[in-house]
Amino acid sequence: MSKKRKDTEEFRFEDALDRLEEITRNLESGELSLDESLAAYEEGIKLRDLCTDYLGQAEKRLQMLQKKDGELRPVDIQEEEASLF
Template sequence: MSETNEDLSELNFEDALKRLEDIVRKLESGDVPLDQSIALYSEGEKLRGLCQKRLEAAQAKIEKITLDRDGKPKATVPFDAD
């Protein structure tokens, strides 16, 4: 059930998010014993951190193209630089 840190780090964003959603559903159902709930919560927190890091890395790669007066591309700037 619970994956190791190495296994989690090998997940792509979509698989990590799907696993996190599965964990949330199980925890919200209330049908999971306390010890298992604690383990699931811990795994979910690791997955949340992994997804957050992947999103931040993707956002850092996004660039906005700036145009000169003639409408031609002149440079790129970070997406959120405005």
């Protein structure tokens, strides 16, 4: 693992996914020591959580768009929630 690790908060989704794939390859290679494997696994869990957060945020953004008159328009979430009750 010669690549310098960044704090996971600095990763864009694509970077986090690329790093997660790299970690997976390294773990699957069987060439890491136990300590290196544990550190890589821990980093992988953090990156997985980060990717999950990114995807959740993207899903929310998509849900905030509504097609109206043939155009996508942002929806006021508070207004939408108020109309449900």
